[in-house]
């Protein structure tokens with residue numbers, strides 16, 4: 001009985017610490033954590049965010065992504081222009097040096113979902129496949145959240 005309880009507690013801790021269990025495949029050395037996609041309307045654009053950990057011994061890079069909920073998927077970087085407005089610049093890749101921890105977040109790097117083929121509503125889940133220079137693809141099941149979820153860990157208080 002004690003053992004079962006301990007396992008339940010461990011399981012709960014793991015879920016809390018890493019909502020991105022799907023991104024954890026045995027033997028993988030790139031992990032995606034805390035991923036979420038912003039709610040958006042069909043026909044518009046959406047964005048997905050996550051934390052990428054790279055534990056390999058050689059450099060890699062995120063070179064693209066694909067999803068069936070958008071006509072095109074691009075890697076973007078939001079940055080401040082000289083006049084103080086924000087612009088999004090398409091990136092060919094995001095470098096993942098050894099031991100890199102790269103955060104894709106509002107106002108910075110993000111995966112842009114261009115031309116949504118359906119509404120993305122809070123509570124939905126979308127599939128997103130990440131493509132890397134050398135690492136095999138990682139398929140993520142990404143929860144959709146309203147944009148006010150961008151604060152904090154991105155998960156708190158937004159579980160159904």
Ligand SMILES: [Cu+2]
Pocket residue numbers: 047076077088110111112
């Ligand atoms: Cu963008």
